[in-house]
Amino acid sequence: MKSKLLLIAALAFVTQSFAQNMMTPELLWKLKRISPVGLTDDAKNLIYSVTEYQVEAGKKETKTYMMPVGGGDAVEIKDFSKILTDKSISADKTKKIEVKQVQLENILGKDLYPKMKESNVYIYNDLDYRHWDTWNEGKYNHLFLTVNGTDEVDGIDIMKGEPYYSPQMPFGGDEDFCWNNEGTKILYVSKKLKGKEYALSTNTDIYEYDVKTGSTVNLTEGMPGYDTNPAYSKDGALAFLSMARDGYEADKNDIVVLFNGIKTNITSHWDGTVGSFKWSNDGKKIYFNAAVGGTVQLFEVDFDPNSKNKAMPKIRQITDGQFDVTGLVGQAGNNMIISRTDMNHAVELYSVNLKNGELKQLTNVNKDIYGSIQLSKVEKRIVKTTDNKDMVAWVIYPPDFDPNKKYPTLLYCQGGPQSALSQFYSFRWNFQLMAAHGYIIIAPNRRGMPGHGVEWNEAISKDWGGQVMKDYLSAIDDIAKESYVDKDRLGAVGASYGGYSVFYLAGIHNKRFKTFIAHDGVFDLKSMYGTTEELWFTNWDAGGAYWEKDNPVAMKTYNEFDPSNLVNKWDTPIMIIQGGKDYRVPIGQGLEAFQAAQLHGIKCRLLYFPDENHWVLNPQNSIIWHTEFYKWLKETL
DSSP, X not given: OHHHHHHHHHHHHHHHHHHHHSOOHHHHTTXXXXXXXXXXXXXXXXXXXXXXXXXXXXXXXXXXXXXXXTOOOOEEESXXXXXXXXXXXXXXXXXXXXXXXXXXXXXXXXXXXXXXXXXXXXXXXXXXOEETTEEOOSEXXXXXXXXXXXXOTTOEETTTTOSOOSSOTTTOOGGGXXXXXXXXXXXXXXXXXXXXXXXXXXXXXXXXXXXXTOOEEETTTTOOSOEEEEEEOTTSXXXXXXXXXXXXXXXXXXXXXXXXXXXXXXXXXXXXXXXXXXXXXXXXXXXXXXXXXXXXXXXXXXXXXXXXXXXXXXXXXXXXXXXEEEEEEEEETTEEEEEEEETTEEEEEEEXXXXXXXXXXXXXXXXXXXXXXXXXXXXXXXXXXXXXXXXXXXXXXXXXXXXXXXXXXXXXXXXXXXXXXXXXXXXSSOHHHHHHTTOEEEEEOOTTXXXXXXXXXXXXXXXXXXXXXXXXXXXXXXXXXXXXXXXXXXEEEEETHHHHHHHHHHHHXXXXXXXXXXXXXXXXXXXXXXHOSXXXXXXXXXXXXXXXXXXXXXXXXXXXXXXXXXXXXXXXXEEEEXXXXXXXXXXXXXXXXXXXXXXXXXXXXXXXXTTOOSSOOSHHHHHHHHHHHHHHHHHHO
């Protein structure tokens, strides 16, 4: 009996030691999450918030702090309204912008039939009936202007009751509007289209509302793609992000400057795509972040409104390293305050010397947790593709990696399909956590990734099941050559387009993989076209609708690149995860895949989250997601 107790104690000690030395799902949710708020008006102090989750209690707590931009002790603050510029307030402090929802259409049964208060019905006559995870109930985000000393207590609807959104749905915020320097005009982003046109187009424009006259002018008339993020320099030059083509949501994102009536695309000559930007304090440069070589770095581009030099402006990369510059907070003297991640660390705030790119860490809110666990080795690997291109891939090793042992290995398939596979830190697809469970992960920057030139980025559109699939197989075959990879224990996992990739690979992998996991993946391209909400995406990437029999590009997509056509070749266990409120890749995709696998006698599991959208946001749901993820891998790999 005594020996049994000693054994149980020993096992408990081992389990506890593992939990303390390796990342776990529970520990992942104990990480504090930083969100930069901004710099104080004198640019001497940084304000940021820190959120902590209490998963079992279903609670979270957020506190706000201030610290010197040069580094030092942070102090908690309750109110920063007097030390931080509120972009909704004009420079002369007399006017304010507020975002309100306005009911402009009757769609619900109880609105159309006032006596039927207990009814639950939606009635539509056109598209744009739902978006992301929300059904259209006839309500629109609008900007309201309040002017001190007027009788307009509720403010003036500057969009005059138009049935359009600003900020944009579903993710638009205060980056969708700004004041001019004089406080006489409001600029805002809106896609002034309705119904089918709204669902088929990406043509947002930047509008200028004159406070005095109440008139509105479209500043980007004739620019058919996304135009977003307007911001003024101190000299009154307007910069904004712009994509050239309508319907292409992943087009090259450029910085356009409007000054003295002339628009200049100052990044058109650069073979990359811009993430976000900030004007320099003197108005002669713009700083921006962008994907490059499997990372996201800080850049600068010159803009001098008084320069007579007509040559294309110089673009300089400021930072370089195995990390991502995820956001720009603001300039403080010769430094830019940024947020930064890598595959071993969640967001922290740093100061970057704008002359030499040196970084200084300002916050370290998770040092206790990271100091108590072993970190993974993350290595860049160059893989030769079948068309003899050099493809960047990230390899993440278990924290206690021993090259003399053999490890099960996962191919990670990125979503997007045109989102960067960089040094991001995800609280769901967390490579640090995967590696801590004893897996090697290879994450290839396959065709369709930004950061390797525009041509590489665009190569995936209309070719979902083509070269990109060869890129995936090149990556897993390349790493499988290593002596420490167990070639009999390979898996493939991914979400969204990554989920599509898993479904497609399941039909062509030629017994390479022993298990698959697909989350919110596209399974049936026809039903995807019939139920997804942003039709511009499927039109561009598929080449058109499935009924366009005279369209050879679309017909190739639906005939050759549809995973549902390959089900007869499925022969490997697969777990399918689906969100009930995912209207981008709707519920039918996951259910169809699960049903097909079941009817083909394949070991499979359905993990269904009725209240989650394309992501998993509820902390307790996330813990279960991780638990089931690793439970499945343990069973099948």
